């Protein structure tokens with residue numbers, strides 16, 4: 001049996017992941033987000049606000065029957081605040097770092113604590129962004145959160161590589177999915193040029209049909225999952241696949 005845990009499973013990329021996995025046999029999906037939009041016999045939803053510390057700290061991964069593979073996809077994320085430093089609220093900054101960085105760190109910690117000894121293939125896929133690799137004005141919180149997620153993933157993998165019994169190791173990937181036609185992109189296009197100088201470039205991406213669909217993106221990543229176990233690098237981009 002395959003067990004997949006996906007944060008942000010209510011819409012966008014996370015929902016596409018969940019629905020594509022649910023099409024596969026012997027696969028149970030656990031979704032984690034504030035709202036639920038999937039009804040399927042092999043789907044279990046956990047109503048969790050990743051910005052709420054009680055929700056996050058109390059989340060536990062279940063004991064699993066006949067597990068052959070267990071995957072955690074840290075996908076939930078938000079872009080806000082789209083504002084230059086000096087113009088955003090402390091609260092907006094805090095929510096961004098909590099949901100995009102602290103929450104995946106906490107869930108990775110709980111996942112490894114729960115499943116390290118489980119004799120099954122174990123994979124963590126952190127959904128990162130090109131924005132974690134280069135500076136984008138107006139996106140300082142988002143860029144910082146994704147850069148932090150890349151580093152956290154790299155350190156986690158280095159720790160796992162120290163485990164001499166290879167079958168106990170968890171494999172970690174931090175992948176940039178490219179630009180996807182979701183609510184997050186709509187939010188970018190609605191932003192103000194004074195807050196984000198490149199807004200018109202993103203308006204043009206949509207007009208020119210340069211955005212991938214969530215299903216295309218999730219499908220490409222799922223088709224690569226088996227290759228992740230044997231690769232050395234942690235940080236990767238779907239564009240290079």
Ligand SMILES: NC(=O)c1ccc[n+]([C@@H]2O[C@H](COP(=O)([O-])OP(=O)(O)OC[C@H]3O[C@@H](n4cnc5c(N)ncnc54)[C@H](OP(=O)(O)O)[C@@H]3O)[C@@H](O)[C@H]2O)c1
Pocket residue numbers: 007008009010011012013014032033034035036048049050051052074075076077078099127128129130176177178179180181182183184185
């Ligand atoms: N779209 C792009 O072009 C793009 C590009 C590069 C990277 N990414 C990354 O891809 C991932 C998915 O993005 P997307 O475009 O699919 O975004 P989206 O359509 O805006 O969906 C975001 C998801 O995150 C969940 N979420 C947000 N805040 C949450 C909270 N406090 N607690 C629990 N869940 C929360 C939402 O669920 P609820 O509202 O139901 O809680 C929703 O399911 C993100 O990590 C994003 O950074 C996206």
